[in-house]
Amino acid sequence: MALIDVKDITKVYRLGDTELRALDTINLTIDSGDFVAVMGPSGSGKSTFMNILGCLDKPTSGAYVLDGIDTARLSRDELASIRNKKIGFIFQGFNLLSRTTAIENCELPMLYAGIGVDERGRKALAALKSVGLEGRQHHMPNQLSGGQQQRVAIARALVNGTPIILADEPTGNLDSKTSVEIMELLVKLNNDSGITIMLVTHEHDIAAFAKRTIRFRDGRLVSDEAGTK
Amino acid sequence: MIDVSSALRVSFRALRVNKLRSALTMLGIIIGVGAVITMLAVGTGARRMIAAQIAGMGSNLIMILPGATTAGGARMGAGTQPTLSMGDADAIGKDASAVSDVAPVLGGIAQVVYGHQNWSTSIIGSTPSIFNVREWPIARGRTFSEQDVKTATKVCLLGETVINNLFGDTDPIGQIIRIKNVPFTVIGVLTPKGQSPAGQDQDDNIFVPVTTAQKKLFGTAFPGMVRIIMVKAKSAENMASAEKQINEILAQRHHIGAKQDSDFTVRNLTQIMQTAEQSAKIMTLLLGAIASVSLIVGGIGIMNIMLVSVTERTREIGIRMAIGAKTWDIRLQFLIEALSLSLLGGIIGIILGVSGSRALSMLAGWPTEVSPLSLALAFGFSGLVGIFFGFYPAYKASLLNPIDALRYE
Incomplete structure (x- = not known):
């Protein structure tokens, strides 16, 4: 069974009388362990699509089954719980809590999963180690470089043992050398831990790290091809 | 969560x-x-x-004041006419069932002398029940007895302020003081009570038997007359019925008809304080x-x-x-x-x-x-x-x- 199964998803925004079709009957399945790059010009619907995949938004129509769970009928809190257990987010702007140490940022998902304080500390430290940030756990985000901040964000996305990582232009704010390091880290996670990764990017050389590339245009899925490299 | x-x-x-x-x-x-x-x-x-x-004044306290004189159409206010007597007090004590203690009071200001000290203070003539009515315990010595009242013995009890002013460090009990030149034996000392609600020093007092006050100190043209009668009701719930009984007894004794003004005033002090x-x-x-x-x-x-x-x-x-x-x-x-x-x-x-x-x-x-x-x-x-x-x-x-x-x- 596919990890992500999207059927006929449509998202319509109404602005007064005009109707904006952000997504138009999207069908897609993604198997566990896949690494998918999502491309497309801005306004093509890829962000809307990622929001729906991330259970941050609901489609106007269509079905989205995530790991066997139909998300259409879930409440706000149930969606929050799904995000907590199934999905790790990585953002372009890192989105770490300021004035909060790296390890505490890492602990956040476990805080809402109701995990005890000792286990939180242990797991967060292990996650930071796995992204190569050992010894930096007590640094504040503003004491870390962009690449290091993004590593903290990746550690935070991993720490609850989520099967999926949704990365929204994770290298958009980084220089090319750091970008490559981050991408190599993601590839390693995909290869070694079998984590499914969805990656939004504008850049072809970033998309090249993925196993599969899908393209959006005007709210439609226009291409789906394996291995762009 | x-x-x-x-x-x-x-x-x-x-x-x-x-x-x-x-x-x-x-x-x-x-x-x-x-x-x-x-x-x-x-x-x-x-x-x-x-x-x-309130506690210092004595709880459930009722005061009976003599009525007002009317002189040439001008009414003179409560207490201006000497209408209350020892007999009234006795009758209330005997017949008013809601009353626990009755103390007739006759007093005045007098100069008091001990040795070469002298002091002007208020003399209160009453019966032993005054100490129950005012809830005022004796510190040392004894209170005067019914016998003292009957025979108008020249004995007295002193308040704290009087002792301080007349005796200093000397033990006052057994000493003789002169009130209006009449010698009195000090038989007891009262516990200090502090100020009254009106700000008076309540310890600046000498208590003597009411009969002694009548005969030796403040003699008037009306024998057996008292200035006020203080009454203690049996309980707070009994205040109203005590007041009613007092009114009835006094009205009867003073021959006051239903349409006449009474020649006495009954005041419920506790109520005022409440x-x-x-x-x-x-x-x-x-x-x-x-x-x-x-x-x-x-x-x-x-x-x-x-x-x-x-x-x-x-x-x-x-x-x-x-x-x-x-x-x-x-x-x-x-x-x-x-x-x-x-x-x-x-x-x-x-x-x-x-x-x-x-x-x-x-x-x-x-x-x-x-x-x-x-x-x-x-x-x-x-x-x-x-x-x-x-x-x-x-x-x-x-x-x-x-x-x-x-x-x-």
Whole structure:
């Protein structure tokens, strides 16, 4: 069974009388362990699509089954719980809590999963180690470089043992050398831990790290091809 | 769901980050709680003082004053006509079932001499029951007996002030003092009683048997006449029936018809004092209510700051929601912040209020009393204020759309 199964998803925004079709009957399945790059010009619907995949938004129509769970009928809190257990987010702007140490940022998902304080500390430290940030756990985000901040964000996305990582232009704010390091880290996670990764990017050389590339245009899925490299 | 200790830690961190802002927000609650406690302390102190005065005067006390003379159409006011007698007192004592003690009183001001000291003081002639009526225990020696009253013995009991002025360190018991040049043996000393509600020194008194006062000190043209009759009812519930019985007995004895003005006045002193206590109670409530307004204003301050804080931290809320914070996780975080502000403010306010009350009693001499109830009330109220005014911002935060919140700059 596919990890992500999207059927006929449509998202319509109404602005007064005009109707904006952000997504138009999207069908897609993604198997566990896949690494998918999502491309497309801005306004093509890829962000809307990622929001729906991330259970941050609901489609106007269509079905989205995530790991066997139909998300259409879930409440706000149930969606929050799904995000907590199934999905790790990585953002372009890192989105770490300021004035909060790296390890505490890492602990956040476990805080809402109701995990005890000792286990939180242990797991967060292990996650930071796995992204190569050992010894930096007590640094504040503003004491870390962009690449290091993004590593903290990746550690935070991993720490609850989520099967999926949704990365929204994770290298958009980084220089090319750091970008490559981050991408190599993601590839390693995909290869070694079998984590499914969805990656939004504008850049072809970033998309090249993925196993599969899908393209959006005007709210439609226009291409789906394996291995762009 | 987030566990409570972690939620507390998250909230405290947020408060620590904005130390000055948190302190200023708390200030509203601190002033409010401090004001409530101080005002309640002032009110409670006033009530306590009045209650002590009631107790000092003697409880369930009724006073019978002789009636007014009418001279050439001009009525002279209560007590101007000598109409009360020892017989009236005896009759009340015998026939009024709601009455426990009756003390006829005849007194006046007289010069008192002991050795080469002299002192002008008030002489109260009465029966031994005066000490029951006034609830006034003897410190040392003995009270005069019914026999002393019958035979008009020249014995006396002294109040504290008189002893201080006449005897100094000498033991007064057994000494002879001269009142209006009549020698009296001191047989007892009264416990100090302090000031009366009207501010008189109640210890500046000498008690003698009423008959001695009539015959040797303040003789009048009417033998057996007394100035006032003091009566103690059996209990507070008996006050009304005691008053009624006294009125009936005296009306009958004085031959006063239904349509005539009576020649005596019955006053329920306890009732008067209870009215005073009641008004002190109302004052306490009023002061407390006014102070509570500042507590509510403090609460609005908390709400204001929490709303600002929610807006400022929209992005943080978005991040927390994205990684799995549920509605109540977010609400709890902001509620705890508001509650911490108000409760910490409440504790500091209590300290401020208690020291403020102390300062008032010391500097202004007001009697204040901080009751544990007022502390609990103020603390509880500040908690309620925190929850009440913290809920809306917390609610608002929890309803944010995570997508918009994450994009918020």
